[in-house]
Amino acid sequence: MLLCSQKLIAEKIIAANADYILSLKDNHPTLHQQVKNWFEAAQLIGFEGIDISISQRIEKGHNRIEKRTVYTVPVSQIPGLYQLDLWVGLKTIVMVVRSIQHWNKTTQEVQFYITSLVSDANKIASAIRQHWGIENSVHWTLDVTFHEDECRIRSLHSPQNFALLRRIALNALERESSFRRSIRQKSRRAAMNDRYMLSVLAAALSNSVPLP
Template sequence: MALKANHPTLYQEVEQWFKTAQASDFQDIEYTHDVRVESGHHRREKREVTAVALNQMGGLYKQAQWSGLHSIVRVVRTRHLWNKTEKEVMFYLSSLPPDAQRLGKAIRQHWSIENQLHWVLDVTFGEDACRIRTGNAPENIALLKRWSINLLNQETSFKRSTRQKARRASMDSNYLLKVLKASIPLQFNPSEV
């Protein structure tokens, strides 16, 4: 789970602990460290993952609220673009043991899924341009959009993009029924309901 500034006291405590530990070169601290470099799309990204067991930190602010917490992770991303360099530091709370390589892969996979989903939501459903802001409507619409993406992905007979499938389903009721039918488990028996 990403630790963000919406938990200001905990965030500052973790940030300060890592600064202090790094200043002393993690002396007398058990930790794991992993570095990955990837290139593509005219950029190079270096990810440094450092994982520390919770007991190395000596306790955290309101630690009891985080049941099952075992490790704290810091990820430093340095992106070298063709015209500039960007650096970002993120912190994560984890119930996994402090294995930097394993945690780094899990974080990378999570962001890959998030980025792909966000791209589909924005391109297919125009989510960034959506102006629904009041009451429960934003959550409800977001849920319906994600549900729609899942339904469209389950229908495999029409080999097109999600956007093309959505457009076809909106204009062809037979295809819409096919999309809905694809979401029903194969062993579904209406008499059992």
């Protein structure tokens, strides 16, 4: 289901003359494993003879040093990619290696992406970094306002459903402009004032005008 929806998302983005960068995880098991295996093999030979673009960035702060290395290769470099023809506009495969050095330990994580952008590691790294900034900001707001990290909902599709509802609520609260307070204060007022709650709901609709 998710795989199909992401392919549809990619198709719609390309139809709108835009570009996409989509995370490649275990919900795409065959393609994910194929890409992972290819990069591991390519690293063993030092990417010799491979058309690859590499970008590296080191950031210091919060008592840690973070090193991010972004590798991008045209899809033509990885033959036989699974269901390649179903990903509209797909041009580049991306690997991001994040190494974080704390005072007492070093952690590393590897993430893969597929994108319609051409293989330019600097440009793609910048786009992914901006996405991380937005995601981190949204996550912080959701945790402060709705205590998302403390949520113990675990069964079936409930976690995804509630996460979607929180983001809808966050969007509505951000769009409501008659009460100029923090998102948390707006949320509390909506819980205590039915008229303001209707104003928030109205703000969530396109071309709507908040109630006076």
